[in-house]
Amino acid sequence: MSITENYQKIRETIPEHVTIVVAAKQRTPNEITEVIKAGATDIGENYVQEGEKIYNTLSKEREKVRWHMIGHLQTNKINKALKIFDVIQTIDSLEMAQAIDKRVEHTDKKVIPVYIEINIGSEISKSGIKPDYKIIEKLAKSISELEHLRLEGLMTLGPIAGNPEQSRPYFREVRGFFEKIRGLNLPRIEMKTLSMGMTNSYKVAIEEGANMVRIGTAIFGVRGCKIFK
Ligand SMILES: *Cc1c(COP(=O)(O)O)cnc(C)c1O
16 A cells, blocks of 8 residues: 555544644665645654754745654754644753753744653663653653743653563553643643553554554655664
């Protein structure tokens, strides 16, 4: 099936309130243009440099979608990232949040929506904060004091491979964190997005309350064997 057919089929089978972020790492500008023409609303990139290259290559299509940073953001790439991305999903420390806050001031954005990344059930990913409610709450409260950041959600990877049922308890736990943070009604934060679930696990994630899924393989096919940076 084509990229267009894949995207539209997934779009039709999941509830309307669930946003699909198309995970576009290692994909070409043509592939990304096709998925935008097929109706994609949100694109996720893992690396600032790769995102920048794609963003600069696309012309008017790029204005039709929101751009999400879904990989670990290095401090020395924040300025570039702020030129491309509308949302940063991978905040995992106060230092990073403060570094972004300081740099947003010098852009034409007033505020950037961010999610806290929770590292749960994932052996290979080193990014994300510990799935410990007290730590998450402390970071959420600190972010709510930063003028140029607006906390809007939580993001998690969960286990990468294996039976999607293995992900269920982790997704459920993150949902619990999400509801608790939302219940705090902190000033300047607007907890509305729970970003979890990938090709292999998005159905389970939606059952467990995700309203944003990040999907690559099921749309574009299996990625090439290029070494991950
Ligand atoms: C690659 C990636 C995805 C999508 O993974 P697929 O299995 O290809 O759907 C989702 N989230 C993040 C952070 C990713 O890096």
